[in-house]
Each structure stands twice: as C-alpha cells, then as structure tokens.
Amino acid sequence: MSRKQITGIGPAPRTGGDDSGCPILHVDMDAFFASVELLERPELRGLPVIVGSPAGRGVVLSATYEARARGVHSAMPMSRARRLCPQATIIPPSHGKYAEVSRGVMEIFHAITPLVEPIASDEAFLDVAGARRRLGSPAEIAAGIRAEVLERYGITCSVGVAGSKFIAKLASKQCKPDGMLVVPPDDVVAFLHPLPVSALWGVGERTEQSLVRLGIRTVGDLARVPVSTLQRELGQAVGGHLAALAWGRDERPVTAHVPDKSIGNEETFAADVDDPDVIRRELLRLSERVAARMRKAGHVGRTVSVKLRRADFSTISRSRTLKEPTDVAQEIYATACELFQAAGLERVRLRLVGVRMEGLRPADSASRQLSLGERETGWREAEQAMDRAVRRFGPDAVLPASLVRGRLDEMEA
DNA sequence: TCTGGGGTCCTTTCACCC
DNA sequence: TCTGGGGTGAAAGGACCC
Numbered sequence: 001m002s003r004k005q006i007t008g009i010g011p012a013p014r015t016g017g018d019d020s021g022c023p024i025l026h027v028d029m030d031a032f033f034a035s036v037e038l039l040e041r042p043e044l045r046g047l048p049v050i051v052g053s054p055a056g057r058g059v060v061l062s063a064t065y066e067a068r069a070r071g072v073h074s075a076m077p078m079s080r081a082r083r084l085c086p087q088a089t090i091i092p093p094s095h096g097k098y099a100e101v102s103r104g105v106m107e108i109f110h111a112i113t114p115l116v117e118p119i120a121s122d123e124a125f126l127d128v129a130g131a132r133r134r135l136g137s138p139a140e141i142a143a144g145i146r147a148e149v150l151e152r153y154g155i156t157c158s159v160g161v162a163g164s165k166f167i168a169k170l171a172s173k174q175c176k177p178d179g180m181l182v183v184p185p186d187d188v189v190a191f192l193h194p195l196p197v198s199a200l201w202g203v204g205e206r207t208e209q210s211l212v213r214l215g216i217r218t219v220g221d222l223a224r225v226p227v228s229t230l231q232r233e234l235g236q237a238v239g240g241h242l243a244a245l246a247w248g249r250d251e252r253p254v255t256a257h258v259p260d261k262s263i264g265n266e267e268t269f270a271a272d273v274d275d276p277d278v279i280r281r282e283l284l285r286l287s288e289r290v291a292a293r294m295r296k297a298g299h300v301g302r303t304v305s306v307k308l309r310r311a312d313f314s315t316i317s318r319s320r321t322l323k324e325p326t327d328v329a330q331e332i333y334a335t336a337c338e339l340f341q342a343a344g345l346e347r348v349r350l351r352l353v354g355v356r357m358e359g360l361r362p363a364d365s366a367s368r369q370l371s372l373g374e375r376e377t378g379w380r381e382a383e384q385a386m387d388r389a390v391r392r393f394g395p396d397a398v399l400p401a402s403l404v405r406g407r408l409d410e411m412e413a
Numbered sequence: 414t415c416t417g418g419g420g421t422c423c424t425t426t427c428a429c430c431c
Numbered sequence: 432t433c434t435g436g437g438g439t440g441a442a443a444g445g446a447c448c449c
Contacts, residue, residue, distance in 0.1 A: 122449080
C-alpha cells in the first residue's frame with residue numbers, strides 16, 4: 001500500500017545473490033485491500049478495481065495493478081481516480097476483513113521468528129537470523145513465506161531480503177508485485193545510487209523539492225554532498241539521517257514491541273461545519289472513542305490534543321498537558337472543548353476535527369491522585385460499565401445523551 | 414486535482430528554573 | 432538588582448509514513 005511511486009531507474013529485479021549477510025526481510029502484501037476484496041469477487045480479477053469510499057470526500061485506499069496502470073494510486077482523491085479510470089469497479093472498504101487476513105499473515109511470520117515488527121496491516125520486518133538452522137537461508141525462508149501466504153489466503157506478497165531494514169524495504173518495492181529481491185551487502189551501493197532521492201524513506205514531496213533545488217536527483221547525487229550541507233538545508237536530524245541512508249547505513253534493529261505513543265481519532269465532515277454545537281458533539285464522540293481505545297489497551301495519557309482543519313485545508317492544533325494522566329472520556333472532552341474555545345474558531349467553517357491523547361503510559365503504572373473534592377466513584381467507573389455493556393451488546397449499546405439527541409436529529413433529517 | 418485516518422518524528426519558539 | 436545562558440519541557444506546526 002505504499003503511496004510512493006518509484007519511477008525508476010533501478011536495476012532489474014533479481015532473485016539470486018548471496019543472502020548470507022541478509023537476515024532482514026521486508027514482507028509487503030501486493031495491493032492488499034484490493035486483493036482481499038478480489039477473494040470474494042473473483043469475477044473482477046484482471047480488471048481495474050479501486051477500494052475507497054464511493055461517495056463524499058474520500059481518497060483511494062488501494063487499487064489493483066490494472067487501475068494503477070491508468071495512473072490511479074493510494075491517497076489520490078476518489079474524484080480524480082474516477083476521472084482517470086471511469087471503468088473501474090469501486091468497492092467501499094471493509095476494514096474488519098483486512099484486519100482478519102492481516103492477523104493471519106502476521107501469525108505466519110511469528111511461526112518463523114519472534115522478531116516481527118509490523119509497520120502497517122499489510123507489511124512487516126522480520127529478523128530471521130535465528131531461524132536459519134531450522135528453516136534455511138533467508139531467501140529460502142522468504143520463498144516459504146510467499147508460498148504459505150498464497151496457499152492460505154490466496155493473495156500474493158513481495159519480499160525484500162537484505163542486511164538492513166531500509167534496504168530490505170526498498171528491495172521489496174523494487175520487485176513488486178509478486179516478487180523477491182535479495183540485495184547482498186556488497187551490492188548495496190550499486191543498488192541504491194541510481195534510485196531517485198524520492199525512493200528514500202523520509203523524502204517526501206517537500207524534501208524532494210529542496211533536494212532538486214540543490215541539483216540532487218538520485219541517491220548517488222545525495223551521497224556525494226557533504227553532511228554539513230544537507231544538515232544546513234534540511235535540518236540536523238533529517239540531513240544526518242539521509243546522508244547515512246545514501247550509503248546504505250541503517251543500524252535500526254527489528255523491534256518486536258514498539259509501545260504506543262499516542263492514540264487519536266479524527267473525522268472529516270461530509271460538508272464543512274460552522275455550528276459550534278455540532279463541533280462539540282463531534283468532540284464528545286471522538287473523546288469517547290479515544291478513551292475507550294485507551295482503556296482497552298490499558299493506557300492512560302497526560303496530553304490532550306485537538307486538531308481543527310478549516311475549509312481551506314489549513315490546520316491548527318492545540319494541546320494541554322493535564323496534572324494527572326487519564327483514560328476518562330469526560331475529562332478528555334472537557335479539555336478538548338476548552339481548547340476548541342480558546343482557538344477562537346467557533347464560527348469558522350471546519351472540515352475536520354480530531355482528538356488525540358499523547359504521553360501514554362500503562363494504566364497500572366499511574367498512581368492516580370484524587371483532586372480536591374473529586375468523588376472516588378465517578379466517570380471512570382461509569383465508563384468502565386459502558387465498556388462492559390458495549391462488549392456484551394455492541395457498540396451502540398450505551399451513548400451519552402447528547403449523542404443520542406444528535407442521532408435522533410439525523411434520523412429526523 | 415483537491416486532498417482520509419491512523420500514526421511518528423523533527424524543528425522552532427517560548428516559558429521557566431537555576 | 433540586572434542580565435545572560437544552559438537545560439528542560441510544553442506547545443505548535445509541519446513533513447512524512449502506510
């Protein structure tokens with residue numbers, strides 16, 4: 001589901017090469033959401049298919065290679081995709097289905113090594129150094145994964161095999177779809193330097209523009225520029241990072257458990273909204289969702305952050321750090337409302353609002369102090385009771401009164 | 414062409430403390 | 432008393448990823 005397009009000038013994909021210095025695998029499912037949909041709609045095989053919301057202000061989530069051949073790609077506005085490829089079948093996304101296949105695929109990975117680092121529902125890094133004696137060389141393990149994913153789920157994936165995460169990821173992209181590419185350490189520079197700078201992880205549209213202004217178009221160009229120049233132009237961290245990547249230096253290990261740093265939800269309205277009551281109702285709905293997710297994950301958080309996007313797409317965020325961490329929707333909502341009011345956008349047309357909690361830590365590590373006058377049993381217990389009701393009776397079992405009111409309004413409208 | 418929703422990380426600015 | 436600077440944490444914005 002990568003959204004970068006390497007229009008490129010890299011070497012032709014190979015599957016050979018010495019894989020002894022290549023313990024890192026990057027497995028990337030091909031056109032994942034679209035491939036899962038085709039399992040239920042086999043008559044659409046070989047045709048352009050786009051997964052994305054057919055109405056409203058959506059973007060393309062996934063597209064088959066037949067649609068990509070007509071210029072459609074992920075993150076493209078649906079309206080544009082429809083114009084480019086009017087004959088495409090459009091399928092609204094079913095995230096539950098993709099999550100189920102994703103879980104199964106990750107299970108295949110975990111049977112090979114505990115060192116699995118998922119990056120998204122459709123891709124992961126694996127460190128297979130410890131599995132060699134049991135399962136063979138990295139390239140053999142990669143071939144086995146591809147065969148098993150195809151056999152069990154009927155979908156293809158591509159695998160990059162290399163000595164580092166960064167090269168493995170580029171390799172999987174280069175051999176898509178349904179391929180495998182081994183890049184031995186000795187071949188890294190030759191593999192890397194002809195690629196456009198935009199192929200590098202961390203080089204998006206803006207950074208690419210900055211680099212092109214400096215006359216830097218390929219990774220090889222980048223490698224020849226002094227680090228100090230890159231740091232002056234792009235900042236200390238980014239400049240240093242790219243200079244290392246340009247020579248294939250990437251020491252980051254495969255990390256199986258990366259803790260969550262924030263949890264948030266946001267929503268784009270079907271039409272822009274300037275009614276503060278509607279905004280506040282949305283803030284409540286989002287606060288409820290965020291708090292429920294935090295309780296489910298066993299997290300509390302200290303910083304409440306609100307995101308507001310105006311009709312012209314300009315975006316502001318406001319945040320406040322609380323004295324004590326919380327997982328209580330009513331506390332998050334109260335803070336979100338204060339931040340919204342302080343932002344002074346109460347009569348401005350907004351297209352999106354979001355609520356996010358940062359500074360997460362495990363709920364059981366937080367010794368919560370009751371503030372003066374706070375009741376010992378209150379919102380937290382009420383919301384935990386709501387969690388239990390939702391688990392038993394479904395997501396609409398319990399709602400705050402103002403959201404019920406909002407729903408009735410929608411039904412009447 | 415008109416831009417979703419979930420995130421992470423970096424940079425800059427500012428307040429505050431010592 | 433005034434000024435300065437380093438360190439730190441919070442806030443805001445933005446680039447980037449899938």
